[in-house]
Amino acid sequence: MFMKNKAKVLFLILAVCLLSGCGMVKEKKEATEAEHKEAVIKEAISCIEEKKYPQAIGMLSQIKDDKKAEDLLRQLRYLISGTYLANLDDGVAAIDNSGKVRIKTDHTYRKDNTYKESLGWDNMKSLSFAQGRLDGLDQTGRIYSTKDTDPAYIYVAEKLKSYTEIEGISTDFDNYVLLSKTGKIEAFSEKYGEALEYFKEEISTWTDVVKVVTGQLRIAALKQDGTVYIADYNKYYGADGTVDDEVNDWTDIVDIADVFGGPIVGLKSDGTVVCTKEEIKGPDGNLVKNPHAFHVSGWNDIIAISQSGYSLLGLKRDGSVVATGGNAHKQLDVSGWHDIVAIAAGDWISIGLKSDGTVVIAGDCGKLNPEDVFGRKDLYVPTVKY
CATH class of the missing domain: 2.130.10.30 (Regulator of chromosome condensation 1/beta-lactamase-inhibitor protein II)
Incomplete structure (x- = not known):
């Protein structure tokens, strides 16, 4: 009877360890994915700063379910x-x-x-x-x-x-x-x-x-x-x-x-x-x-x-x-x-x-002055904020 109870205890300990291990693996995977997203976004921002906009779009398009990337x-x-x-x-x-x-x-x-x-x-x-x-x-x-x-x-x-x-x-x-x-x-x-x-x-x-x-x-x-x-x-x-x-x-x-x-x-x-x-x-x-x-x-x-x-x-x-x-x-x-x-x-x-x-x-712009169409420097020029 003692041996049987000991076996049950060992089985429970092993099960707990396995479940804990699965949890750790899942947490590690999630952490790795988050780190990868962060690295890609950081690289994309570097491209934005260099005006490599198509390259930045290509990188960010690979990221799913991330508000900052979107x-x-x-x-x-x-x-x-x-x-x-x-x-x-x-x-x-x-x-x-x-x-x-x-x-x-x-x-x-x-x-x-x-x-x-x-x-x-x-x-x-x-x-x-x-x-x-x-x-x-x-x-x-x-x-x-x-x-x-x-x-x-x-x-x-x-x-x-x-x-x-x-x-x-x-x-x-x-x-x-x-x-x-x-x-x-x-x-x-x-x-x-x-x-x-x-x-x-x-x-x-x-x-x-x-x-x-x-x-x-x-x-x-x-x-x-x-x-x-x-x-x-x-x-x-x-x-x-x-x-x-x-x-x-x-x-x-x-x-x-x-x-x-x-x-x-x-x-x-x-x-x-x-x-x-x-x-x-x-x-x-x-x-x-x-x-x-x-x-x-x-x-x-x-x-x-x-x-x-x-x-x-x-x-x-x-x-x-x-x-x-x-x-x-x-x-x-x-x-x-x-x-x-x-x-x-x-x-x-x-x-x-x-x-x-x-x-x-x-x-052929007719009577338009190509050098000064509107006369003021106030047209909208968008920038990327990050």
């Missing part, structure tokens, strides 16, 4: 997006330090565009130029438009009464594509009366989206994991020239740019740039040169990208800018730019925001 990612993505600056083709729109939108245009070429130079919009976050219309998103998720009497805007404004978590906006013609804070997309169009019918089902399945861009015929979305979704009108009608297969192989993407169904451009976490093919199939099935082709194979150390229908700008870490595409209006003549922190490409002009809150312009 906050840094949110700030970085906004900083490189440049959505606080907009190219109106014949002018500039920018958010100033008070949260208002300031506009300066010249109507030499496009007299149909009329904007007030000071809009009554407050607490603004992002701007989106939509071919003759400027749309905006404020910090609370409210949508604004310079053509707020248009049926498209009225329809969207009515639908948005039930939305309170809008994080991003991309607009084009009568299309409004909105990104929620939960990583889901809602697309609205006056023409179709609902979410774009040929995209509706597909985009409803997309999750973890951190950026969305739209042209009239396509929606492109960047995922948290660095891959890209495409919903292409051409795909639904069996047309040639879709880019789904190309972007399916993309990884480590930290930003995307796309306009009018032309090439999709991606900024990678190593500071290089990728672009969809330079050749497309013509009506006869033969390959022809893509009129919207961009040449980016030699680009490196890029921290932001911006695309128009015919031109692409890349902002380098040293504050200079590279450009490719059509240059009919000398909008690519940006080689002399320096100290640039944000860019906005256009078919007529290119715009650069400098670190002192002023802008520079290249191209």
Whole structure:
């Protein structure tokens, strides 16, 4: 009996030791994971200090369930997006330090565009130029438009009464594509009366989206994991020239740019740039040169990208800018730019925001003074706080 009781005691002691050991292993694992997160965040902050924003985004994107990493990612993505600056083709729109939108245009070429130079919009976050219309998103998720009497805007404004978590906006013609804070997309169009019918089902399945861009015929979305979704009108009608297969192989993407169904451009976490093919199939099935082709194979150390229908700008870490595409209006003549922190490409002009809150312009800017568009150094220049 004594031996039997002794055996029970030894078994209990062994069980307690094993359970304690499991607890210690679990605690050690959790401590190791926490230390790893802290080390990655520290390295990412070092990259931020060196203006290596894509690299920092790449690092932070690997961290799950960490509020500090999520906050840094949110700030970085906004900083490189440049959505606080907009190219109106014949002018500039920018958010100033008070949260208002300031506009300066010249109507030499496009007299149909009329904007007030000071809009009554407050607490603004992002701007989106939509071919003759400027749309905006404020910090609370409210949508604004310079053509707020248009049926498209009225329809969207009515639908948005039930939305309170809008994080991003991309607009084009009568299309409004909105990104929620939960990583889901809602697309609205006056023409179709609902979410774009040929995209509706597909985009409803997309999750973890951190950026969305739209042209009239396509929606492109960047995922948290660095891959890209495409919903292409051409795909639904069996047309040639879709880019789904190309972007399916993309990884480590930290930003995307796309306009009018032309090439999709991606900024990678190593500071290089990728672009969809330079050749497309013509009506006869033969390959022809893509009129919207961009040449980016030699680009490196890029921290932001911006695309128009015919031109692409890349902002380098040293504050200079590279450009490719059509240059009919000398909008690519940006080689002399320096100290640039944000860019906005256009078919007529290119715009650069400098670190002192002023802008520079290249191209046919008409009567605009490219050296002093607004006259004051008070445009909003975001910084990352950590």
